[in-house]
Amino acid sequence: MLDSKRVTKLLRRYLLAPPKCMLCGSEDCTASLPICSGCFPKYAAAALEGCDVCGAMPVDCRCFEVKNCAALYWLFNYRRPEIKELIIRMKHERLDYALRFLAARLVDQMLIKTNGAPPFDCVCFVPRSKRAALYYNHDHAEELAREVADLLQLPCVKLLSHTGVKGEQKQLSREFRGDAAKIRFEANEKALVNGKLPYKTPLLVDDVVTTGSTAGECARLLKERGAKYVGLCFLAHTPPHPS
Ligand SMILES: [Zn+2]
Numbered sequence: 089m090l091d092s093k094r095v096t097k098l099l100r101r102y103l104l105a106p107p108k109c110m111l112c113g114s115e116d117c118t119a120s121l122p123i124c125s126g127c128f129p130k131y132a133a134a135a136l137e138g139c140d141v142c143g144a145m146p147v148d149c150r151c152f153e154v155k156n157c158a159a160l161y162w163l164f165n166y167r168r169p170e171i172k173e174l175i176i177r178m179k180h181e182r183l184d185y186a187l188r189f190l191a192a193r194l195v196d197q198m199l200i201k202t203n204g205a206p207p208f209d210c211v212c213f214v215p216r217s218k219r220a221a222l223y224y225n226h227d228h229a230e231e232l233a234r235e236v237a238d239l240l241q242l243p244c245v246k247l248l249s250h251t252g253v254k255g256e257q258k259q260l261s262r263e264f265r266g267d268a269a270k271i272r273f274e275a276n277e278k279a280l281v282n283g284k285l286p287y288k289t290p291l292l293v294d295d296v297v298t299t300g301s302t303a304g305e306c307a308r309l310l311k312e313r314g315a316k317y318v319g320l321c322f323l324a325h326t327p328p329h330p331s
């Protein structure tokens with residue numbers, strides 16, 4: 089059932105910001121499928137791109153693991169140029185319909201993998217640095233987390249905070265990212281009850297996962313504060329460079 093608040097929100101959203109194609113920005117699309125007919129073949133090809141390592145579709149790939157995360161849900165191979173562009177657009181613009189659409193794809197995958205019963209009791213997200221939040225003026229990972237939480241009818245909670253950046257992540261080599269992540273996040277004290285998380289099975293949301301060191305560190309912090317089982321969902325995986 090839709091409550092009146094939700095109806096108002098949807099109306100305002102639809103009237104003030106009509107759906108736009110998430111790949112090219114054209115308004116020739118719908119709220120439930122925010123991709124225009126011209127871009128659809130490109131989207132479909134990107135969505136059918138398998139894992140670089142095992143060749144399986146993301147829903148079936150089992151070759152990629154992230155420390156401290158018991159289950160992974162992801163949609164795209166980041167190597168696809170249209171996916172890269174989409175993620176860059178999401179950082180700069182609020183693509184509400186695209187986030188809703190992609191959140192629904194992630195939840196579909198979750199339902200398939202968990203036989204219709206996702207084991208999560210809340211949704212949280214990898215927080216952006218203050219600088220990034222100021223620069224982009226919104227946080228697409230948090231917005232994606234809110235859409236996923238809404239679809240799963242779970243609370244979306246800020247369980248982690250960013251503690252500041254020591255060197256940009258991009259400039260760090262893969263080996264050092266693990267250590268870099270340790271100084272970048274902490275549990276959000278405001279969300280804790282007697283120093284512990286009031287949730288046992290959080291679902292962590294991010295946009296792109298590369299080595300998984302950032303998400304793994306966030307999951308470690310959640311476990312340190314009492315989480316028993318952490319799931320991770322994200323839009324795209326950057327496959328390892330061929331050696
Ligand atoms: Zn388009």
Ligand SMILES: [Zn+2]
Pocket residue numbers: 139140141142143144149150151152
């Ligand atoms: Zn794989």
